[in-house]
Amino acid sequence: MNRVQCENAARNFPGCDFVITLPPERTEARLLQLTDMQVIDAAQRRTPDRLRPDEIAAWDPALFDAQCGDHIRSLVAQTHPDLIFITGDIIYGSFDDAGSTFCWFCRFMDSLGIPWAPVFGNHDNESKKGTAWQCAQFEESEFCLFRRGSVSGNGNYTVGIAAGGSLIRVLHMTDSNGCRGAADEEALRTAGIFPDQLAQIRTNTEKITAAQGRKVPAFMAFHIPVKEFADAELEKGYRTESRENYTIGVDVPAADGDFGCSFEKFHFNPITVENFLPFLRENHIDGVFAGHYHSINTCIRWEGVRWVFGLKTGQYDYHIPGQLGGTLIEVRSADFTVRHVPALVPFSPFPGKSSIFRNFFAEE
Numbered sequence: 001m002n003r004v005q006c007e008n009a010a011r012n013f014p015g016c017d018f019v020i021t022l023p024p025e026r027t028e029a030r031l032l033q034l035t036d037m038q039v040i041d042a043a044q045r046r047t048p049d050r051l052r053p054d055e056i057a058a059w060d061p062a063l064f065d066a067q068c069g070d071h072i073r074s075l076v077a078q079t080h081p082d083l084i085f086i087t088g089d090i091i092y093g094s095f096d097d098a099g100s101t102f103c104w105f106c107r108f109m110d111s112l113g114i115p116w117a118p119v120f121g122n123h124d125n126e127s128k129k130g131t132a133w134q135c136a137q138f139e140e141s142e143f144c145l146f147r148r149g150s151v152s153g154n155g156n157y158t159v160g161i162a163a164g165g166s167l168i169r170v171l172h173m174t175d176s177n178g179c180r181g182a183a184d185e186e187a188l189r190t191a192g193i194f195p196d197q198l199a200q201i202r203t204n205t206e207k208i209t210a211a212q213g214r215k216v217p218a219f220m221a222f223h224i225p226v227k228e229f230a231d232a233e234l235e236k237g238y239r240t241e242s243r244e245n246y247t248i249g250v251d252v253p254a255a256d257g258d259f260g261c262s263f264e265k266f267h268f269n270p271i272t273v274e275n276f277l278p279f280l281r282e283n284h285i286d287g288v289f290a291g292h293y294h295s296i297n298t299c300i301r302w303e304g305v306r307w308v309f310g311l312k313t314g315q316y317d318y319h320i321p322g323q324l325g326g327t328l329i330e331v332r333s334a335d336f337t338v339r340h341v342p343a344l345v346p347f348s349p350f351p352g353k354s355s356i357f358r359n360f361f362a363e364e
Contacts, residue, residue: 001115002142006159013167015207016160018145020083020115029161029169032081032341033221033327035088035291037314038123039068039105040095059095059316061104068314069108071343075313075326076112078341083145083159084114085171087291087310088121088223092317094181099129099137106141117145117173119155121223121292125179125187132184146173152194153177154187158204160216161331167216169331170208172201172285176222176271191224193273205283217334218285225290225309227270228277232302233262248298260298260309260340263320277303287329287336294319299338311340 001009006018013019022029042051042059051059058067076084091101102124109116118138125131131154138146138155147157153175161169178191201220208216233239238252239262247261248254273279280288287306294317299308310327312319325342 003115003144006115006145009162010160013160013162013208014211015158015204016167016170017147017157018115018117019160019162019167022082022161022163024164027163027168027333029083029163029331030079030081031171031329031331032075032079032084033289033308033310033329034072034075034084034086034313035223035310035327036121036294036312036317037068037086037105038089038092038316039064039101039314040092040316041101042095044095044097044101046094046097055316061100064101064104064108067316070345071313071315071324072108072112072326074343074345075341076114078344079326079328081114081328082161083171084109084112084116085159085173085221085289086116086118087221087289088119088176089123089291090118090121091127092123093126093183094123097128099127099133102127102129102134102137106137106144109144110142113143115143115145117157117159117171119173119175119222120153120179120187122176122178122180122191125154126181126183128183130184131182131187149200151196151200153189153197156197156200158201160208167208167212168333169336170204170216170218172204172218172220174201174220174222176224176290178224192271193222193226198273198279201283215284218283219287219289219329220280220285221289223290224292225266225270226276226288227272228288228302228305229290229307229309230266230270232300232307233298235302236300238262238298238300248300256301258298258300260296260300261320261323262298263295264293266293277305280305287338289327289329297323297340306336306338308338311342313343
C-alpha cells in the first residue's frame with residue numbers, strides 16, 4: 001500500500017492518519033524498526049578536518065548503497081515487513097546542506113515498495129535546507145506515511161494496522177525534538193515530548209476506542225528515550241553501581257523475556273514526561289520504541305510495557321562492533337514479540353567515532 005491508499009483506508013478508522021490493511025488471509029502483522037542510519041556525504045562536511053581520511057573515502061554518495069542501502073535490503077529480505085518505522089537520525093544534517101542525501105534516502109525507501117513511517121532524530125534537522133523542506137520530501141514520497149502535524153515538533157501522527165475490518169494495533173509516531181544544531185527555529189527545541197503532543201494521542205485514542213467499541217493496543221515510537229528506559233534497567237537490576245555495562249543473559253540473568261546489551265551510560269538526561277506511565281496505561285500503550293544510543297539495544301519489560309532500544313542500523317558514528325541491523329516486532333492479536341535482526345551484509349569492523357579507537361587511525 002502506498003501513502004494515498006493508506007490515507008484513503010484511514011477514512012474508515014477515526015483517530016488514525018494512515019491505515020495499513022492486511023490481506024484477508026492475514027491476522028498477524030510484521031513491523032520493522034530501523035534507527036540511527038546517520039548517512040553522511042563526506043564531501044558536504046562543513047570543516048575540512050571533520051572526518052578521518054578513511055571516513056572521507058567510505059562516505060561518498062556512490063557508496064551509499066554499500067554503506068546503508070544493502071543493510072536495509074538485507075533486513076527487508078529477512079523479515080518481509082508490512083510496515084517499516086524509523087526512529088530518527090536518518091542522516092547527519094550537518095553533512096547534507098544540499099539536501100541530496102535526504103533525497104537519496106527517500107528514493108531508496110520508496111524503491112522497496114513498503115509503507116515507511118519516520119520521525120526525526122536530533123541530527124536530521126541540522127541541514128541548511130530546513131525542516132519544512134525535509135517534511136515536504138517525506139510527504140511527497142510515494143510510500144512514506146508522514147504527517148507534519150500542528151502540535152510541538154515536526155511529525156506527530158498515528159498509523160493503524162487493520163485486519164478483517166478491525167484495528168489490531170496502532171502506532172503513535174512522535175517527535176522527541178532536541179535538535180540543538182538546527183538551521184531554523186522550527187526544529188530548534190529542547191528535547192522533550194510536550195503536553196500538546198500527548199493530548200493529540202489522547203484524542204486519537206478516544207476516537208479509536210469509540211469507533212472500534214473496544215480498547216485497541218498501541219505502540220509509541222520516538223528518537224530520544226524517556227526517563228523510564230533508565231528506570232527499567234535499574235529496577236530490573238541490570239545496571240548497578242558495580243555493573244555499568246552488561247549483556248542480559250550473560251552478565252546478568254534475563255527475566256520476562258528481556259534481552260540485549262548496554263555498553264554506554266545515558267550521556268545526558270533522558271526526557272522526563274510528567275505522569276508518563278499513567279499516560280501509557282490510559283492510552284493502551286504496551287510497547288515503547290526509541291533509538292539515539294548507539295551502544296544500547298536492550299528490550300526490557302517493566303511496569304507492563306516493553307521498553308525497546310532498536311538495534312542501530314547504520315555504520316556511521318560509534319556502535320557495537322558486529323551489531324548492526326533492525327528490530328522486528330510481530331503483532332499477534334493483543335500480544336507481540338520483539339527480536340533484533342542482524343544485517344547479513346559486510347560492514348566495517350570499526351565504529352566511526354568511538355573513544356576506544358582514539359589515535360587508532362592516521363589523521364592524514
